[in-house]
Amino acid sequence: MSFANTVRAPLGTASFKARIGAVSCLARRNYHTDIPEPDFEAYRSNSSKQANVSRDKFDAKRKVYSYTLVGGASAATVYMGKEIVQDLVGYLDINDAARALAITEIKLNDVPVGKSLLTTWKGMPLFVRHRTEAEIKAEQAVDLLSLRDPQHDSDRSLTPEWMILVGVCTHLGCIPLQDQGSFAGGMYCPCHGSHYDSSGRIRKGPAPLNLTVAPHKIKGEYLIVG
Template sequence: MGTVAAGAAVWPLVDQMNPSADVQAASQMRVDVSGVVEGTQLTILFLGKPVFISRRTPEQIAEAGAVDVDDLVDPVSRNPNGDFDAPATDLNRTLAPYEGDNTGEWLVQIGVCTHLGCVPMGNGAGDFNGWFCPCHGSHYDAAGRIRRGPAPENLHIPVAAFVDESTILLG
């Protein structure tokens, strides 16, 4: 009985440390991707950072899929939506719109260079048909994997999921 009373007395103090409803709501965002056509990228601002949402072409997917993971600077996928420590194959870095999809068409990543935090230039830039950070010369491929330059890690991937065929939930 004393344990229950102590728990009831302490709970309000502990509960006040939880984030409020408005803070929790701000940590998620729904993004309509119905207008993103193959070969284009939508850039949005989420939690103060740019997020690149790319709908890749079959050519981009094939090129990124042909890369040997052993040749990568950072061979870890770093994808919180799957096995974070899985090899950085192209498919392990993509976002599937439905269970069992393995086309690799959608790529969602935080658009911040992992070297010093600059914003890399658009889809198709650099020497590997991906992104290029002009600040210090980091080159990322079409899967957002660092291929050359001072960046130590692949572009980071946010927590994300398709909630329907045209909406991605970030956070």
């Protein structure tokens, strides 16, 4: 059937419509003859290959696959969760350890009057001195004008009996010796000869400043530094 014959039929008549339909089918067939139809057979699951078999027959197999997939993903998620919680707990543990290092607790009864204790606080040497009445009287009577780094004894301790000092020389950072030097109950740094009194104030030698007083409080029979 040619296009010329089709257009020769009167417009709107049944013959015209039949001829138009036939021509368009012919045209459609002609246009698609060179395009191969894709074959999806290789991608189909067994359950969908046979059109006359119900999918229920393959349910068990499909469920095993789905459950294995979901189970595997759940196990991986639980494992990842466990790792995260472990890391978090480890992190908190480190914080606890660091906090423990930042606080030093000393039983006051362990340091008799007139004795000193050397311990550590935050990785630094810590001097704890239980001062005698004589030492307290002598340090409180010191004329501030005679000091290189003027500071009254009572401004350096919570209670006159206890002097809590960071044991690092303010000259070049050596560790002074306790109960040594020219001042009773004081400290002496042998590196370059600095003398500190029992209040930790620099009295002789090159050190420019007093020893640092460590932050502390007394709770019952315990001294807590930090």
